[in-house]
Amino acid sequence: xxxxxxxxxxxxxxxxxxxxxxxxxxxxxxxxxxxxxxxxxxxxxxxxxxxxxxxxxxxxxxxxxxxxxxxxxxxxxxxxxxxxxxxxxxxxxxxxxxxxxxxxxxxxxxxxxxxxxxxxxxxxxxxxxxxxxxxxxxxxxxxxxxxxxxxxxxxxxxxxxxxxxxxxxxxxxxxxxxxxxxxxxxxxxxxxxxxxxxxxxxxxxxxxxxxxxxxxxxxxxxxxxxxxxxxxxxxxxxxxxxxxxxxxxxxxxxxx
Amino acid sequence: xxxxxxxxxxxxxxxxxxxxxxxxxxxxxxxxxxxxxxxxxxxxxxxxxxxxxxxxxxxxxxxxxxxxxxxxxxxxxxxxxxxxxxxxxxxxxxxxxxxxxxxxxxxxxxxxxxxxxxxxxxxxxxxxxxxxxxxxxxxxxxxxxxxxxxxxxxxxxxxxxxxxxxxxxxxxxxxxxxxxxxxxxxxxxxxxxxxxxxxxxxxxxxxxxxxxxxxxxxxxxxxxxxxxxxxxxxxxxxxxxxxxxxxxxxxxxxxx
DNA sequence: CGGACGCCTTGACTTACATCAATCGCCACC
DNA sequence: GGTGGCGATTGATGTAAGTCAAGGCGTCCG
Numbered sequence: 001x002x003x004x005x006x007x008x009x010x011x012x013x014x015x016x017x018x019x020x021x022x023x024x025x026x027x028x029x030x031x032x033x034x035x036x037x038x039x040x041x042x043x044x045x046x047x048x049x050x051x052x053x054x055x056x057x058x059x060x061x062x063x064x065x066x067x068x069x070x071x072x073x074x075x076x077x078x079x080x081x082x083x084x085x086x087x088x089x090x091x092x093x094x095x096x097x098x099x100x101x102x103x104x105x106x107x108x109x110x111x112x113x114x115x116x117x118x119x120x121x122x123x124x125x126x127x128x129x130x131x132x133x134x135x136x137x138x139x140x141x142x143x144x145x146x147x148x149x150x151x152x153x154x155x156x157x158x159x160x161x162x163x164x165x166x167x168x169x170x171x172x173x174x175x176x177x178x179x180x181x182x183x184x185x186x187x188x189x190x191x192x193x194x195x196x197x198x199x200x201x202x203x204x205x206x207x208x209x210x211x212x213x214x215x216x217x218x219x220x221x222x223x224x225x226x227x228x229x230x231x232x233x234x235x236x237x238x239x240x241x242x243x244x245x246x247x248x249x250x251x252x253x254x255x256x
Numbered sequence: 257x258x259x260x261x262x263x264x265x266x267x268x269x270x271x272x273x274x275x276x277x278x279x280x281x282x283x284x285x286x287x288x289x290x291x292x293x294x295x296x297x298x299x300x301x302x303x304x305x306x307x308x309x310x311x312x313x314x315x316x317x318x319x320x321x322x323x324x325x326x327x328x329x330x331x332x333x334x335x336x337x338x339x340x341x342x343x344x345x346x347x348x349x350x351x352x353x354x355x356x357x358x359x360x361x362x363x364x365x366x367x368x369x370x371x372x373x374x375x376x377x378x379x380x381x382x383x384x385x386x387x388x389x390x391x392x393x394x395x396x397x398x399x400x401x402x403x404x405x406x407x408x409x410x411x412x413x414x415x416x417x418x419x420x421x422x423x424x425x426x427x428x429x430x431x432x433x434x435x436x437x438x439x440x441x442x443x444x445x446x447x448x449x450x451x452x453x454x455x456x457x458x459x460x461x462x463x464x465x466x467x468x469x470x471x472x473x474x475x476x477x478x479x480x481x482x483x484x485x486x487x488x489x490x491x492x493x494x495x496x497x498x499x500x501x502x503x504x505x506x507x508x509x510x511x512x
Numbered sequence: 513c514g515g516a517c518g519c520c521t522t523g524a525c526t527t528a529c530a531t532c533a534a535t536c537g538c539c540a541c542c
Numbered sequence: 543g544g545t546g547g548c549g550a551t552t553g554a555t556g557t558a559a560g561t562c563a564a565g566g567c568g569t570c571c572g
Binding site: 447 | 519520521522
Binding site for chain 4: 176177194
């Protein structure tokens with residue numbers, strides 16, 4: 001692992017309170033791998049032996065059943081994933097695959113569990129991270145069950161605007177097909193939702209989105225701090241836990 | 257707190273590995289309260305100062321937005337709830353209210369966090385519990401997004417059958433209106449789903465349900481261990497973590 | 513004994529969303 | 543300079559689910 005990468009991992013909230021020695025223990029037998037776009041890292045039901053840390057690129061977490069698929073989250077660096085499965089030594093409940101070329105660090109699950117049992121501070125940090133992920137999922141379910149497709153899109157756009165600095169115009173971070181899956185709808189429906197939402201002052205030009213009248217859009221979206229989590233996206237690594245505590249950002253579709 | 261109750265709490269997986277001393281510390285300043293049916297214990301957005309432990313009765317965890325409501329989980333004894341909010345000292349993302357007369361133990365959140373930072377074993381147990389809850393929610397989202405209402409009902413019935421011993425006939429544990437909300441549909445729609453599902457050998461008589469031809473029903477339900485978690489319900493207290501590891505039961509709608 | 517209430521059910525209707533199919537635009541590649 | 547492929551869009555249509563309204567059937571209570 002390069003030194004730069006080590007520092008980025010070290011700076012994760014997960015490792016903030018731990019000693020250098022423990023950090024070395026945990027990151028001892030780790031791999032740093034580069035994967036091309038579209039690589040499946042993990043399939044549903046696979047046993048999980050490593051904690052994954054996304055250092056560069058992006059990763060989709062998804063699930064499927066009966067020939068249907070859905071996207072549960074799209075991760076941006078720096079994020080850890082499948083922490084819960086590692087803690088329980090359980091099989092993965094979702095699949096993970098790279099969206100673009102990605103650098104991924106793989107930490108030994110066994111070393112991680114050992115460290116948790118030895119260092120209460122670290123165990124607490126893990127519990128905080130898990131709590132943040134948990135709350136992200138609660139937000140996601142509320143978003144899914146209580147809002148319609150149009151409202152989900154409107155809130156997503158508002159979240160993105162804030163996350164990207166709050167300017168009038170911003171860029172969609174993913175392909176629309178992926179965004180549709182993340183929002184729990186079909187690409188066709190997302191397209192229609194975009195054209196409907198034009199009436200609320202949203203102008204779409206490819207991946208460029210301009211929110212002309214935020215007030216009007218908010219009247220449609222009715223954003224709620226108990227579902228959405230608007231914060232300017234972290235300078236510096238921000239864990240799920242911190243975001244949940246109001247020190248960083250969290251969207252309903254992130255988490256884990 | 258009565259001795260019987262103390263033992264039941266002590267037997268929770270959360271406290272399985274901890275010393276008597278630490279257990280006394282955590283349960284030191286705790287209350288045992290009895291609430292009548294329909295009492296709101298917590299509203300969305302409330303600050304959370306206690307970890308709740310349901311000892312008797314049942315509790316609904318719900319959420320609302322824009323005049324819509326939904327049920328996220330119905331808890332049975334012995335379960336803890338709002339652990340994630342306690343760990344993060346954050347506001348509640350869901351509301352909690354008693355369904356029937358319930359005995360609820362309230363443990364100091366502050367004492368709990370202190371204990372986690374002192375005792376790595378306990379911290380680990382908390383992390384395991386959180387992981388189990390997290391995975392329960394992942395199952396719940398998959399259930400919600402990938403299946404239709406009829407399929408959700410079918411799988412719910414199969415889960416209940418197993419949970420209640422696997423006999424031909426079992427009893428619905430809740431009112432149908434509540435069940436509908438838990439399954440993410442309206443009471444009217446649930447009623448229709450029940451009549452549709454009669455074609456698959458399900459006979460409903462008030463709260464009594466008989467599954468005449470399980471094989472036929474399973475062909476409709478297509479249960480999946482990565483969504484559903486069929487296990488005979490615990491003799492003895494079984495935490496989320498253990499259930500996730502295959503030592504107990506877990507349905508998609510349970511989980512903190 | 514009636515009556516009121518709550519829960520469940522049923523039917524007609526509306527709305528939201530998925531599906532199927534065709535087309536367009538864009539970019540890469542030959 | 544095609545041309546093939548992929549994503550996005552658009553329209554037509556089907557299906558699932560929510561809504562509104564009415565009625566049945568218990569239980570509790572005056």
